[in-house]
Amino acid sequence: MLDIVIDVLTAVFLIVGAFLSFAAGVGLIRFSDAIARMHATTKPQILGLMVILAAIGLQSPNWSTILLLIPILVFQMLTAPIAAHMVGRAGYRTGVMAEDSLLIDELAGAIERAQQESGGAGTT
Amino acid sequence: MNAQVTRRELRRRFIRQLPLLVGLVVLWMVLWGNLSWLNLITGILVAVVVTRVFYLPPVDLSGRFNPWHGLVFLATFIGDVIVASFQVAFLALRPGRIPTSSVIGVNLHTRSDLIMTLVAIALSLVPGSLVVEADRESSILYFHTFPTASGRDVEKMRRKVLLVESRIVRTLGSKDDLRRIAEEARR
Numbered sequence: 001m002l003d004i005v006i007d008v009l010t011a012v013f014l015i016v017g018a019f020l021s022f023a024a025g026v027g028l029i030r031f032s033d034a035i036a037r038m039h040a041t042t043k044p045q046i047l048g049l050m051v052i053l054a055a056i057g058l059q060s061p062n063w064s065t066i067l068l069l070i071p072i073l074v075f076q077m078l079t080a081p082i083a084a085h086m087v088g089r090a091g092y093r094t095g096v097m098a099e100d101s102l103l104i105d106e107l108a109g110a111i112e113r114a115q116q117e118s119g120g121a122g123t124t
Numbered sequence: 125m126n127a128q129v130t131r132r133e134l135r136r137r138f139i140r141q142l143p144l145l146v147g148l149v150v151l152w153m154v155l156w157g158n159l160s161w162l163n164l165i166t167g168i169l170v171a172v173v174v175t176r177v178f179y180l181p182p183v184d185l186s187g188r189f190n191p192w193h194g195l196v197f198l199a200t201f202i203g204d205v206i207v208a209s210f211q212v213a214f215l216a217l218r219p220g221r222i223p224t225s226s227v228i229g230v231n232l233h234t235r236s237d238l239i240m241t242l243v244a245i246a247l248s249l250v251p252g253s254l255v256v257e258a259d260r261e262s263s264i265l266y267f268h269t270f271p272t273a274s275g276r277d278v279e280k281m282r283r284k285v286l287l288v289e290s291r292i293v294r295t296l297g298s299k300d301d302l303r304r305i306a307e308e309a310r311r
Contacts, residue, residue: 019213020209020213023212023213023214023216023217024213024216026216026217027212027213027215027216030216030222031216031222032222035225035254035256035268035270036222036225036270038254039212039251039252039254039268039270040212040216042248042254046205046209046249047205047206047209048209050205064157064158067154067157068154068155068157070154071151071154071155077245077249078245080248080249081244081245081248081249081254081255084248084254084255085244085248085254085255085256088254088255088256088268089256089257092227092256092257092268104226104227104228104272104275104278105226105227106226106227106228106229106266107227107229107256107257107266108227110229110259110264110266
């Protein structure tokens, strides 16, 4: 009985993880610019990874596996935002964003002010 | 007398580094997958070498840790990730126009680098927000948020950032930061 419950849970987790990865792929193609695409690729992937790791933990419930899954998740969670930030920052700076995709842009004003204060020479 | 001061300073520095060293040794043993004296000793050696060679300025911990608020933060964080992941996933799959996004600057209350980093990481992991730029001197984080169809969504996002910040500060922020958060809440 318990085995069936675990198998069903594992299957559900794997399907949810696969669905999120699929949606990330679709978002990568459909979203309008580089930064919006980062949302699609880095984020559903975190939850997708969480559920797939949970599925692995359910199927092989011993300490050495579970202890190995935790650092995998932690390092993904630490590195994914940094990758997203670097691409996002570079994308913003080089102006690859679609013009009409922004509703409000509060950073542009801040950069302008910073440049005026430093005499137009410095870029932050 | 001078030697004593430096010895005390050294000991303080060692205690400050201790959580990092213990974490590295635990990670080493987890990666090897078994508990043995050899792993423990080589782990300590590797941890010491790594912290010597790749020297980083010590992280300023406030010394406070509130497990209850930590749990609240963790639970709401996982909830946020789940809800937002599906939102972005459905947005990608739904036919029709993709909504607009915004770049917003949120002025944080904290003055701690660690809290600011944690807020940035926590929000970057939630789909729909991504840190584009950080202004460390005035504690402003610039987020690219998605989707924002109207000004209402922008304000909702701003409140969410401050809410996440207040949860993290309540977990491990300094007394000074706590006071600032409480003042803001009263207003």
